Amino acid sequence: MIPYKHEPFTDFTKEENKAAYLEGLKTVEGYLGKEYPIIVGGERIFTEDKTRSYNPSNVEETVGLVSKANKEHAEKAMEAAKEAFKTWRDTDPSVRADVLFRAAAITRRRKHEFSALLSKEGGKPWKEADADTAEAIDFMEYYARQMLELKDGKKIESRPGEYNKFNYLPIGVSVVISPWNFAFAIMAGTTVAPVVTGNTVLLKPSSKTPVIAYKFMEVLEEAGLPKGVVNYIPGSSSEIGDFLIDHKDTSLISFTGSRDVGVSIYERAAKVHKGQNHLKRVIAEMGGKDTIVVDSEGDLDLAADSIVQSAFGFSGQKCSACSRVIAVESVYDELLEKVVERTEKLTVGDSTDHENYMGPVIDENSLNKIKKYIEIGKKEGRIVAGGTTDEEKGHFVHPTVIADLKHNDRVMQEEIFGPVVGFSKAKDYDEALEFANDTDYGLTGAVISNNREKLEQARRNFLVGNLYFNRGCTGAIVGYQPFGGFKMSGTDSKAGGPDYLVLHLQGRTTSEML
Ligand SMILES: NC(=O)c1ccc[n+]([C@@H]2O[C@H](COP(=O)([O-])OP(=O)(O)OC[C@H]3O[C@@H](n4cnc5c(N)ncnc54)[C@H](O)[C@@H]3O)[C@@H](O)[C@H]2O)c1
Ligand SMILES: N[C@@H](CCC=O)C(=O)O
Numbered sequence: 390m391i392p393y394k395h396e397p398f399t400d401f402t403k404e405e406n407k408a409a410y411l412e413g414l415k416t417v418e419g420y421l422g423k424e425y426p427i428i429v430g431g432e433r434i435f436t437e438d439k440t441r442s443y444n445p446s447n448v449e450e451t452v453g454l455v456s457k458a459n460k461e462h463a464e465k466a467m468e469a470a471k472e473a474f475k476t477w478r479d480t481d482p483s484v485r486a487d488v489l490f491r492a493a494a495i496t497r498r499r500k501h502e503f504s505a506l507l508s509k510e511g512g513k514p515w516k517e518a519d520a521d522t523a524e525a526i527d528f529m530e531y532y533a534r535q536m537l538e539l540k541d542g543k544k545i546e547s548r549p550g551e552y553n554k555f556n557y558l559p560i561g562v563s564v565v566i567s568p569w570n571f572a573f574a575i576m577a578g579t580t581v582a583p584v585v586t587g588n589t590v591l592l593k594p595s596s597k598t599p600v601i602a603y604k605f606m607e608v609l610e611e612a613g614l615p616k617g618v619v620n621y622i623p624g625s626s627s628e629i630g631d632f633l634i635d636h637k638d639t640s641l642i643s644f645t646g647s648r649d650v651g652v653s654i655y656e657r658a659a660k661v662h663k664g665q666n667h668l669k670r671v672i673a674e675m676g677g678k679d680t681i682v683v684d685s686e687g688d689l690d691l692a693a694d695s696i697v698q699s700a701f702g703f704s705g706q707k708c709s710a711c712s713r714v715i716a717v718e719s720v721y722d723e724l725l726e727k728v729v730e731r732t733e734k735l736t737v738g739d740s741t742d743h744e745n746y747m748g749p750v751i752d753e754n755s756l757n758k759i760k761k762y763i764e765i766g767k768k769e770g771r772i773v774a775g776g777t778t779d780e781e782k783g784h785f786v787h788p789t790v791i792a793d794l795k796h797n798d799r800v801m802q803e804e805i806f807g808p809v810v811g812f813s814k815a816k817d818y819d820e821a822l823e824f825a826n827d828t829d830y831g832l833t834g835a836v837i838s839n840n841r842e843k844l845e846q847a848r849r850n851f852l853v854g855n856l857y858f859n860r861g862c863t864g865a866i867v868g869y870q871p872f873g874g875f876k877m878s879g880t881d882s883k884a885g886g887p888d889y890l891v892l893h894l895q896g897r898t899t900s901e902m903l
Contacts, residue, residue, distance in 0.1 A: 393531055393534050393868050396497070396523035396524075396530075397523070398516070398519055398520060399500075399501075399519045401515055401516065401519075401743060412501060413499075413503070413504060413505040414741055416505070417502060417505045417506045417509055421452055421453070421509070422451045423453055424439070424454045424456070425456060425599070425603045426456050427458045427462055427466075427621055427623065428606055429469050429617075430465070430468075430469030430472070430473070430620065431610075431616025436457055436458070436459070436462070439455055439456055439457060440454070440455045440596050440599060440623065442455055442596075442598065442600050444509050444510065444512070444783070445511075445512040445748070445749040445750065445751055446509075446512055446739040446740050446741065446749050447739065447783055448782065448783060450509070452510045453510075453600040455599040455623050456623070457623060457624040457628070458622035458628075458629055459624065459628055460629060462622060462624070462629075463622055463624070463632055463636075466591050466622050467633075467636060467638055467639075469617040469620055470562040470589040470617060471562060471589070471638060472617055473589045473615060473616065473617030474559075474561060476615070477588075477618050478559045478587045482537070482539075483540065485585045485586075485587060486533035486536045486537050488612050489530070489533035489581055489585050490530070490533050491611075491613060492529050492608050492609055492612035492614075495612055496522065496605075496608055497526055499608070500526075503522045503525075503573060503601065504519045504522045505518070506600065506601050507572060507573055507601060508740045508741045510572065510597075510601055511569060511570070511572045511597075511601070511751070512704070512749040512750070512751060512783075512784075513748060514703070514746065514747065514748050515740075515741075515743050517702060517748075518740075520864070522573055524571065524573075524574035524578070524867060525574045525576075525577040525578065527574075527866070527868065527885065528574065528578030528581060528582075528867055529581055531868045531885060532578070532582050532585050533585060535887065535890050536586065536890060539557055539586075539891070539894070542554060542555045542556025542557060542896075545898075550902060551900060551902060551903065552900070553898065553901075554898070554901075555897070556899075557896055557897070558587070558894060558895050559586050559893070559895075560588060560667075560893065560894065560895050561638070561639075561667075562589050562590070562640055563583035563588045563589070563640065563641040563893065564593065564634065564639050564641070564642045564643070565579045565583065565590050565591065565593065566630070566633075566643070566644045566646065566654075567579055567580075567593075567594050567595060568645050569595035569598040570707060570708070572595065572598035572601045572602070573601050573605065575884075576592070577605055578867070578884055579645060580592050580605070582643070582889060582893055583641060583643065584609075584614070584618060584619060585890070586890050586893040586894050587894075588641065589617065589618050589619070589620075591622055591633060592619055592621050593622055593623060593626075593629065593630070593633065594621075594623055595646075596625065597751055599623040602623065603621060603623075606619065606621045626650075631657065634658055635657060635660070635662055637662045638665075640667060640669060640670065641671075641672070641893060642654060642658055642670070642672070643672045643893075644671070644672065644673045645673075645674040646674075646675065647804075648804070648877055648878075651673040651674075651675040651879065652675075652877075654671065654673060655671050655673050670893075672880055672892055673879050673880050674708075674874070674879040674880070674882060674884065675708070675877065676708055676804040676806075676830060676832070676877075676878060677710070677874060678712055678802060678803070678828045678829070678832075679708075679709055679712060679830070679832055679853070679862050680824075680825040680835075680862075681695060681835045681837065681861070682714075682715050682821045682822060682825050682835070682836045682837070682838075682847070682851070683837045684836065684840065685719045686838050686840045687720070687836075687838045687859075688839065689724050690727065692716075692837040693724060693727035693728045693730075693731055694731070694861075695837060695861035695862075696711055696714055696724075696810065697728060697731045698863070699711035699863045700809075700810035701735060701746070701747055701808050701810075702864075703748075704747050704748060704750050704786065704788075704807060704808045705788075705808040706750060706751065706807065707863050708833075709832060709833040709855065709862055709865065709872075710806075710863060711810060711835070712804070712811065713825075714728075714810060714811070715796060715813050715814075715815050715825050716812065716814060716815070716821070717817060717821055725792055725812055728812075729773050732788045732790055733774055735747060737785050737786075738785070739783070747785075747808060749783040749786075750784045750785075752784060753784060755806065755807065756778060758806070759778075759786050759805060759807035759808075760778060762799075762800055762803070762807070762809060763776050763789055763791075766791040766794070766800045766809065769791075769798040769799065769800055770798065771791065771793050772789065772790070772791055772792075774787075774788065774790040775808070775809075791809065791810070791811045792811075792812045793812065794811045794813050795813060796824035798811070801813060801828075802828055802829075818846075822846065825851060826852050829877040830874065830876055830877050830878045831852050831854060831877070831878050832853060832855065832874030833853055833856070833857065834851050834853040834856055835856070835858070835859075835862040836856075836857075836858055837859055838858075839859075844858050852875055853874065854872070854873045854874040854875050854881050854883070855872055855873075855874070865885065867884075867885035871888070871889070872884050873886075
């Protein structure tokens with residue numbers, strides 16, 4: 390087998406690659422507005438009640454009308470998943486891995502179509518959409534190989550006359566609840582991890598991006614996944630969310646999304662319901678309030694580039710996005726000036742137009758939330774770039790820099806999830822690290838410094854799950870930078886890492902006397 394390597398990003402300066410994306414866009418434009426069913430046990434069911442998935446760059450444009458699962462559908466899907474589990478759990482792990490390898494190959498062939506769909510449905514500019522699709526491929530390639538490593542268990546010791554074995558068994562039906570911001574990568578990664586480990590899945594994608602999830606179902610089917618192993622049940626969280634979490638037959642909940650929803654799922658899942666004979670596992674990967682610390686001994690151009698890229702890539706709608714900068718006071722003014730200069734050059738507009746660095750934010754609620762925080766920012770600090778929106782056709786927010794905040798101001802503490810970054814001063818590096826740690830979250834962080842001792846100090850004391858030195862704080866790569874956060878950012882599952890699949894398995898010891 391070829392050793393794992395991450396999927397390369399597409400170089401859109403090359404004319405043939407631009408043409409390939411535009412061809413993908415044409416394919417997507419050919420199916421805009423189509424109706425989609427839910428899929429339960431392989432059966433396609435169209436419902437009256439539908440979600441309108443639309444293009445946040447152009448709110449008039451319908452991407453798809455997607456059937457909504459209700460409680461009866463969710464129950465039917467649970468039965469289908471339980472039935473499929475009876476055979477899937479015993480299917481040879483290498484066969485399960487082969488399904489992922491094939492799904493990765495199919496995705497690679499349709500790469501630009503899926504990226505263009507992410508531009509339309511999720512508002513992702515070309516480069517961000519391409520990275521999302523590449524990451525989905527990486528999850529399949531990586532987890533398939535990981536399963537092959539785990540399939541025979543791990544070595545343990547045996548005494549004379551005894552044969553001990555330690556291996557892993559799947560645990561049952563997994564409810565996968567995914568967010569819209571990595572509508573392909575996280576949705577696919579959190580689905581294929583339980584699948585390759587022999588579990589079956591009820592997939593509830595975000596109501597903002599259900600079409601890309603439907604397209605992934607097509608990929609899985611073409612790759613040979615048996616019916617009922619993954620059941621596609623988009624629907625309203627209030628209708629089926631609690632139902633799935635509370636269900637006595639749910640074994641694992643894999644949630645990625647906001648802190649409030651994650652905490653409520655974590656609490657609900659702890660309750661043992663009538664007829665339930667196991668404790669539910671919960672993977673909950675939640676929000677962030679991610680800081681870049683800039684030291685007096687750091688390269689300020691590198692710092693400014695890293696901040697701008699991490700704060701404004703995909704309009705700041707990444708859990709890893711840099712939304713706080715803590716700079717040592719001797720470099721604060723110069724750094725701020727460099728960041729503002731770069732921010733003012735960024736272009737914002739329709740995400741299918743390659744010229745635009747930033748696209749829209751996902752919806753009106755998000756736009757309004759960001760506007761609210763900009764107003765708070767005006768009171769707590771000083772807007773030095775952006776602070777405005779363009780709402781004529783889509784949900785556009787200009788990249789915004791807020792200066793002179795206290796590290797514990799609201800704008801520096803609460804997840805905004807938009808293109809807004811706040812700046813605070815620290816008197817020295819020790820204080821900068823102290824301020825950086827002073828949030829409830831602990832997802833990503835970065836330090837820009839050329840002083841080795843200071844980097845080592847951060848390695849010991851900067852409490853985030855993904856810590857980066859002399860680079861930005863976004864863009865973890867599957868298999869290279871396992872991803873997941875500390876504190877209120879989640880259960881630190883480290884998606885895309887060597888410890889991830891075992892979260893979907895139960896370890897079994899057998900001890901036989903010879
Ligand atoms: N840590 C990570 O790896 C990671 C990755 C991506 C996004 N995020 C976080 O996700 C958030 C953005 O995503 P979002 O807006 O889709 O989050 P969200 O919490 O609003 O929704 C996430 C998913 O949960 C569903 N959901 C909502 N309420 C529910 C309920 N009561 N019961 C069951 N399901 C429910 C949604 O329909 C969606 O599918 C941000 O906070 C971001 O930081 C974290
Ligand atoms: N894994 C992504 C963030 C996912 C959350 O939105 C990154 O590393 O930037």
